[in-house]
Amino acid sequence: MLDFFLKIFTYLIFIIIDSYIYLRIIFREKFRNKILIELSNFRKYYITINNEMHSVWEIGSNDAVPEKTLILIGGIPTDPLKSMSWMADCLNKIDNSLRIIIFNMPYYEDHFNIELSDTFAISNGESIASKKIIDFSSMKVDPKYSHLNQSKIIKLLMDAMGIKTAHLIGHDRGAVILENLCMSNPEKALSYSRGSQVWDFVDPEWKKLTPNVLVGPPHALMTTYYQIRLLLFAVIFLNKPIQFLSQGFINKAKKARKGTHLFDRYTHLKFSSQVAYKTYYKKFKQSLVQGGMKHEVENRKKFKDINVPIMQFQGEDEFERAPNGMLVSDQPFFGKYNLFRNEIEDIYPGAVDQKTVPIQDQYITNHGLYKSIKLKDSARFSAFNIIPNAAHFNVIENPEACASAVYNFIKHIK
Secondary structure, eight states, X not given: OHHHHHHHHHHHHHHHHHHHHHHHHHIIIIISOOOGXXXXXXXEEEEEETTEEEEEEEEEOSSOOGGGEEEEXXXXXXXXXXXXXXXXXXXXXHOTTOEEEEEOOTTOSTTOOXXXXXXXXXXXXXXXXXXXXXXXXXOBOOGGGSHHHHHHHHHHHHHHTTOOOEEEEEETHHHHHHHHHHHHOGGGXXXXXXXXXXXXXXXGGGGGGTTTSOSSOOHHHHTSHHHHHHHHHIIIIIOOSSBOSOHHHHHHHTTOOTTSHHHHHHHIIIIIHHHGGGGTHHHHHHHHHTOOHHHHHHHGGGGXXXXXXEEEEEETTTTOBOTTSOBBSSOOOSGGGOTTXXXXXXXXXXXXXXXXXXXXXXXXXXXXXXXXXXXXTTOSOSEXXXXXXXXXXXXXXXXXXXXXXXXXXHTTOO
16 A cells, blocks of 8 residues: 555656756756767767667777777666767777777667567566565566667677677676676677676675665666656655765766756756656666566676676765765675675775775775776786766766776777
């Protein structure tokens, strides 16, 4: 009963909230200034695979060698293509001989429809009110939205473009799609850079902390539309039960002038994130119930036998304390809830947040725009970088630093 009333309340209150959001987007992006990134020299087109049209954004050299070819895929809840455009633009400014290609999450374009099959979901949902399991075992799915199948489409797109191998860079769900490509077709990857994505360790007990403490994305909650609406609004506008955006980014972005990339990126995260995913939410649910964090973590063990260099990049402000006392974001790289404990030295040993114990500076190297953390001798990663003034949305909060970290990683790989 509580779930029913919460659902009705959410639908009613978001009639008002969405009106406000759309007005802010129109005011910030339409009436007062042009979106600066749209003035960059992106070539936007479609590639047809099996009579299906897939979106491509591209910038840089048309005839770059494989060592200079980069494939980027973003995630949600913002537009997967646009979310990677600022980092792509920064990479192009670092080296305009690069060929930088952004693919959408396959089948997330408006012209694709969900076509249910006789295949069923493998992951369940969870009620945010009662914390009871929502059983999806009898829910039919469309297999084309699984991240494994999406990775097969990326391979076909690369083949169609004559790209035998490239550097792969994924953020959020995009990282999961590309890691599936690495595992099934390692010859396609010169390297694999992954941002804001869990690796090979999650303690099942941490799930009991949700939603007060989020360690890893709460996929089970996100499979229900009104719950993801409540969560995204709460963590970005109310900064509760966590603050999703970096405080360093917020402080800078609030002072940004109209007509700047920073102003546009703040609009994208603060406002567009609340409504952009509404057009493809049902498709996103299809992806989630055909996978989920537990299955993804287990699947990554296959990387032990794959010889592809891997670089992880995380926002430095993960599990910092926000001004209201809430934790920032959901993917800590240190301490009690360290998601990367098998890969890197602990810079805040045993801590819940970044203020509890002194930082272990001996494990950190400053590279100017970004920093790196010392790898353990047994690490699978080739590098682990942290991005200042950034949290989960590091490719949008600080795309210049992300681009620098990626470029410095790939330039030595042959």
